[in-house]
Amino acid sequence: MGRNLGLLLGFCSLIVGVAVADWNILNQRIVENKNGMRITLKNYCEAWRINVELHNIRQFEVVPEECTEYIGKYMSSTQYRVDSEKALEECTIYLSNTFELTGDDKDAWIFDVDDTILSTVPYFKKHTHGGEKFNKTSYEEWVREGNAPALDHTMNLFNYIKGKGIKIFLVSSRGEHLRRATTDNLFKVGCTGWSGLLLRSNEDNGKTVQQYKAEQRKYLMSKGYRVWGMVGAQWTSLLGLPEAMRSFKLPNALYYIP
Numbered sequence: 661m662g663r664n665l666g667l668l669l670g671f672c673s674l675i676v677g678v679a680v681a682d683w684n685i686l687n688q689r690i691v692e693n694k695n696g697m698r699i700t701l702k703n704y705c706e707a708w709r710i711n712v713e714l715h716n717i718r719q720f721e722v723v724p725e726e727c728t729e730y731i732g733k734y735m736s737s738t739q740y741r742v743d744s745e746k747a748l749e750e751c752t753i754y755l756s757n758t759f760e761l762t763g764d765d766k767d768a769w770i771f772d773v774d775d776t777i778l779s780t781v782p783y784f785k786k787h788t789h790g791g792e793k794f795n796k797t798s799y800e801e802w803v804r805e806g807n808a809p810a811l812d813h814t815m816n817l818f819n820y821i822k823g824k825g826i827k828i829f830l831v832s833s834r835g836e837h838l839r840r841a842t843t844d845n846l847f848k849v850g851c852t853g854w855s856g857l858l859l860r861s862n863e864d865n866g867k868t869v870q871q872y873k874a875e876q877r878k879y880l881m882s883k884g885y886r887v888w889g890m891v892g893a894q895w896t897s898l899l900g901l902p903e904a905m906r907s908f909k910l911p912n913a914l915y916y917i918p
């Protein structure tokens with residue numbers, strides 16, 4: 661046992677060693693900010709990232725060129741995973757403090773799909789980590805391949821919520837024409853047992869994501885569902901009335917969907 665642990669730790673420190681070397685490159689690049697303060701590129705880009713998460717920076721079309729490398733690294737880092745797990749742990753705490761199953765089958769939870777259940781990081785790896793303007797055509801080609809990996813941390817919460825007897829609805833701004841590809845991809849990664857996958861139909865085309873997603877919540881609530889909470893990776897997925905009882909935001913600074 662002791663020996664196995666030793667090997668495991670040795671292996672882990674090797675990985676950490678490589679990751680730290682990566683961050684160090686960003687740490688060594690010194691830039692001057694607007695106030696003439698000398699900071700590292702990592703400081704600069706982390707400030708950009710956190711302000712995206714705080715929803716102070718909105719409507720950005722591309723990740724600033726000098727930060728694409730940083731955002732790419734963050735999205736495949738241990739920190740990204742730990743940040744996501746922390747957000748999802750709060751869902752579990754919230755549910756264990758407040759939730760009681762009513763038994764009328766009307767308790768519900770909403771998940772986004774992209775960068776919530778399925779990761780788009782492999783797509784953005786090939787597209788400069790958000791540094792180029794979003795290309796719907798090539799993004800949809802990638803979606804049709806149906807090979808997006810699951811975000812394990814969200815799948816753990818998904819299964820926990822499912823186990824509580826709460827109905828799960830997936831609400832995505834992917835178009836109805838991507839239903840088959842999306843369903844196949846979800847099944848492939850073991851995401852099963854949800855009660856509905858709500859996608860954008862033609863009549864939703866003129867709407868902003870915020871408007872469309874709020875309307876989907878309204879629809880579910882009109883069917884009598886109590887939406888205990890929702891998890892998404894875009895502010896525009898979570899905001900707008902009616903809101904879920906609690907909204908949880910996962911980190912994602914690769915793109916902004918208006």
Ligand SMILES: *[C@@H]1O[C@H](CO)[C@@H](O)[C@H](O)[C@H]1NC(C)=O
Binds near residue numbers: 795796797798801
């Ligand atoms: C978007 O992607 C498609 C398919 O890969 C490509 O043919 C097209 O040139 C791209 N558009 C732009 C503006 O880059």
